Structure formats: structure tokens, C-alpha cells
Amino acid sequence: MVEVSVTKKYGERTVLDVDKLRFERGKVYAVMGSNGSGKSTFAGILAGVLKGDGEIIYDGKKPETGYMPQKSFAFDMSLTANMLLGQPLRGRKAIRDKARRLLADFGLGEMSKKNAKKLSGGETQKLALARLMMEEHELLILDEPTAAMDVNAVEKAEKFLKDYFVRSRPAIVIVTHSPAQARRLADEVIFLDEGRVEEKGSVAEAFGNPRSDKLKKFLSVNG
Amino acid sequence: MWSNVTAAFEKAFALMGEGNTLLNEIVATTMEMSVQSSLYAMLIGVPIGALVGVARFPGRRIVVLIMRTLMGLPAVAVGILVYLLFSGTGPFGKLGLMYSVELMVIAQVILITPVVAGFTETAVAPAYDAMRDTAAGMGLNKAKIALLAVNETKYQLVATYLFAFSRSIAEVGAVQIVGGNILHKTRVMTTAIALNYNMGQFSLALALGIILMLIVLGLNVIASALQAGLKKRNG
Numbered sequence: 001m002v003e004v005s006v007t008k009k010y011g012e013r014t015v016l017d018v019d020k021l022r023f024e025r026g027k028v029y030a031v032m033g034s035n036g037s038g039k040s041t042f043a044g045i046l047a048g049v050l051k052g053d054g055e056i057i058y059d060g061k062k063p064e065t066g067y068m069p070q071k072s073f074a075f076d077m078s079l080t081a082n083m084l085l086g087q088p089l090r091g092r093k094a095i096r097d098k099a100r101r102l103l104a105d106f107g108l109g110e111m112s113k114k115n116a117k118k119l120s121g122g123e124t125q126k127l128a129l130a131r132l133m134m135e136e137h138e139l140l141i142l143d144e145p146t147a148a149m150d151v152n153a154v155e156k157a158e159k160f161l162k163d164y165f166v167r168s169r170p171a172i173v174i175v176t177h178s179p180a181q182a183r184r185l186a187d188e189v190i191f192l193d194e195g196r197v198e199e200k201g202s203v204a205e206a207f208g209n210p211r212s213d214k215l216k217k218f219l220s221v222n223g
Numbered sequence: 224m225w226s227n228v229t230a231a232f233e234k235a236f237a238l239m240g241e242g243n244t245l246l247n248e249i250v251a252t253t254m255e256m257s258v259q260s261s262l263y264a265m266l267i268g269v270p271i272g273a274l275v276g277v278a279r280f281p282g283r284r285i286v287v288l289i290m291r292t293l294m295g296l297p298a299v300a301v302g303i304l305v306y307l308l309f310s311g312t313g314p315f316g317k318l319g320l321m322y323s324v325e326l327m328v329i330a331q332v333i334l335i336t337p338v339v340a341g342f343t344e345t346a347v348a349p350a351y352d353a354m355r356d357t358a359a360g361m362g363l364n365k366a367k368i369a370l371l372a373v374n375e376t377k378y379q380l381v382a383t384y385l386f387a388f389s390r391s392i393a394e395v396g397a398v399q400i401v402g403g404n405i406l407h408k409t410r411v412m413t414t415a416i417a418l419n420y421n422m423g424q425f426s427l428a429l430a431l432g433i434i435l436m437l438i439v440l441g442l443n444v445i446a447s448a449l450q451a452g453l454k455k456r457n458g
Contacts, residue, residue, distance in 0.1 A: 067360030
């Protein structure tokens with residue numbers, strides 16, 4: 001569905017160099033790696049918010065893409081207004097009901113009229129995730145989507161993400177530091193190191209029998 | 224010395240209390256000029272500042288540098304430029320705007336617009352950087368993102384308007400040149416203050432200055448209430 005071959009340099013330093021990484025609908029991909037391994041750069045390029053050298057090839061037309069960056073942003077308006085941003089049919093009852101339902105799902109229902117600037121970091125991530133779920137995307141890119149959430153919120157967010165996945169069958173690319181989260185959500189793992197793909201394979205392969213020493217070390221440290 | 228200052232305060236309150244017709248006329252002309260010029264400057268300056276704030280293009284830094292340099296435009300120089308353009312022999316002389324409130328507004332707009340644009344750019348650029356990835360990830364187009372960036376800076380824009388108005392109401396160099404300080408026509412608070420100073424009527428000049436400051440204070444109180452109201456409404 002999407003094939004990515006890109007490099008990204010900052011000055012002389014190559015921060016990303018990946019070749020023919022393929023993402024297909026109906027699969028969840030976990031992108032893992034240490035700090036500075038190029039995960040967020042990769043996610044940004046795949047989402048089209050960062051420029052890289054190389055090419056992204058699509059089977060057919062460019063997929064409807066949703067992207068949640070590492071630093072989620074809440075716009076200076078009510079939570080409901082945040083949810084309806086970019087919705088051309090925001091006046092319709094069905095759309096407003098969907099926004100209300102998603103906010104309630106994420107435990108933000110009672111705050112729907114509050115200004116989103118008042119939210120905590122974890123709540124802002126919930127809002128950002130709920131806001132993305134207003135649309136049915138074909139490719140969903142989530143950069144550390146639950147990093148600021150507490151354990152209960154992570155559990156809920158992952159459940160809604162799974163529901164969304166079952167409903168829309170998109171390709172989900174989730175950048176995560178957490179091997180446990182990758183294990184819970186993903187079908188495939190891409191392990192980046194210094195901008196390159198150090199290992200790529202199914203969750204069973206990556207966690208059960210990692211080939212790369214760097215991945216072994218990463219898993220032993222991060223559990 | 225102190226007696227002059229005390230007398231000025233007494234005179235200021237006496238003038239306001241007695242409902243002096245001439246004073247009311249000067250205040251009305253001042254408000255007409257300042258409100259109009261600051262609003263026009265906002266209408267022109269905010270979109271320019273927002274556009275530069277959200278656009279990323281080669282040479283952007285130079286544009287920002289020029290914009291910030293123009294914030295320091297000397298009022299008298301603007302007055303002379305507008306005078307040359309609109310005087311009888313100037314390219315716009317036929318419009319017959321010399322020594323009119325309209326021309327004073329034009330001069331003020333030239334003077335204040337770069338300030339509004341500069342302040343807007345300074346506020347919008349970091350707001351845009353903070354929200355750009357999220358907004359783009361939601362599939363919003365650039366125009367919508369720019370509007371959202373402006374929305375993020377609405378409180379700063381209220382402050383920008385206050386600054387624009389304050390600069391307009393307190394400016395004397397340009398309006399003196401293009402307005403001519405004509406009684407019953409283009410006389411405003413600052414030119415009246417300058418005139419009274421030149422005539423040696425220090426207490427009256429200072430009294431007018433005090434009234435001017437009270438007007439600005441009143442506007443600030445209204446703006447603060449507006450900001451508080453906005454914040455309350457936004458939860």
C-alpha cells in the first residue's frame with residue numbers, strides 16, 4: 001500500500017536512511033528504537049509533515065492519512081470545538097454525536113465545554129487521539145501516543161485503538177518506546193538504530209528470537 | 224515647578240468637569256483619528272504578520288528583519304513623505320486630502336501597520352511552530368492552520384491593538400505635518416498640547432496630556448475587561 005525509501009540529513013549527519021519499508025492496510029506496525037534513532041523523523045516524513053530525500057510510493061492514490069505527533073497540541077477552544085476542527089459537516093447531529101461519544105469514551109465527556117488549554121499532558125494526548133478517530137483513515141501514524149497517559153488511560157486508549165482498527169482496517173504505524181505496548185498492539189516490529197532499520201519482522205520473531213544484538217539489548221533494558 | 228503640576232491636574236479635572244466644547248471637539252477628532260487608524264492598521268497588519276508568521280520560504284528572515292526595522296519608522300519622516308505625496312504638487316495632490324483627518328489617518332496607518340505586523344508575526348510564528356504538525360496531521364489546509372495560529376494569539380492581538388491605539392493617540396510628528404493643527408478641523412490632543420507648550424501655557428498643555436492619559440487608561444480598562452471576558456468564555 002505504501003512503500004517508503006527515504007533519507008534525511010541534518011547538515012552532514014544522516015538521521016534516517018530506510019529503504020523499501022512497506023506498510024499495508026489491516027496491519028499494525030510498531031516502530032521502536034532508542035532516543036535519536038530516527039523514529040519520530042520517520043513518522044514525520046511518512047505523515048508528510050517533514051521533508052526527506054527519496055520517495056514514498058503508493059498503490060493507487062495517496063491514502064487518507066492521520067498523524068499524531070509526539071507533542072500533542074490542544075487548540076485554544078473547547079474540547080468539542082477541537083473535535084470538530086476540520087469537519088466540513090460539523091453542524092450535522094451525527095458528527096456532533098460522534099464527537100460527544102469519543103470524548104466520553106476517552107473520559108473527557110464532562111469537560112467537553114472546557115477550554116482544551118486547561119487539559120493535562122495525558123488528557124491532551126487523549127483529546128488528540130479522540131480527534132484523529134473522528135475520521136476513518138487508511139494510514140494512521142501515532143508518535144508515542146500514550147507516553148503522557150497513566151496506566152488506566154493507556155489501557156483504555158489501546159482498547160479504543162483496537163476498536164478503531166477493527167472498524168476501519170487502516171495501516172497503523174505506532175512509534176513507541178514500550179516493547180510491551182508493541183507486543184499488545186502490533187503485528188510487525190521495525191527496530192531503528194541510528195536512522196537505519198536494524199531489524200524488521202513479526203512480533204513473534206522480534207520478541208521471541210531477535211537477531212540483532214542491539215534489539216536484544218533494547219528489549220532487555222526496556223523489558 | 225510643583226505648583227505648575229498641581230495646577231495642571233486641577234485644570235485637567237476642571238476642563239473635564241465643565242464640559243468644555245472645544246476640548247470635546249478635540250477629543251472627538253483625536254478618537255476619530257486614533258480609532259480609525261489603529262483599526263485599519265490591524266486590518267492590514269494582522270494578515271501580513273500572520274502570513275509571514277506561518278510562511279516558510281527562502282529569505283523569510285530578511286522579510287522579518289525589514290518588517291521589524293519598519294517598526295521604528297520615524298513619525299516626522301512619515302509625515303514629510305505623506306506630505307510630499309499628497310501636497311498640491313505630489314502624485315496624489317488631486318485628491319485634495321491635505322490638512323484633513325483622512326490624511327492624518329493615512330499617515331498613522333503607514334506608521335502603525337509595521338508595528339502591528341511585527342507584533343503579530345512575533346506572536347504567530349511560535350504558535351504556528353507548536354501546532355503545525357498536529358494541524359497538518361489532522362489534514363487541515365494552510366489557510367485554516369494560519370487562522371488557528373491567529374486564534375492561538377488572540378490575547379496578544381488585543382495587546383497589539385492597545386499598543387497601536389496608544390501609539391496613534393500619542394503621536395504628534397506626522398499628524399502635525401499632514402494635519403496642520405487646524406482649529407475645528409484637524410486639531411488633536413497632541414497637536415493641541417504642542418501648541419499650548421509653544422505658547423507658554425504649560426499648565427494647559429500638561430492638563431491636556433493628563434486627559435490624554437486618562438483616555439488611554441479608560442481604553443486599557445475596557446481591553447482588560449474584554450480579555451478577562453474572553454478567557455472566562457473560553458473556560
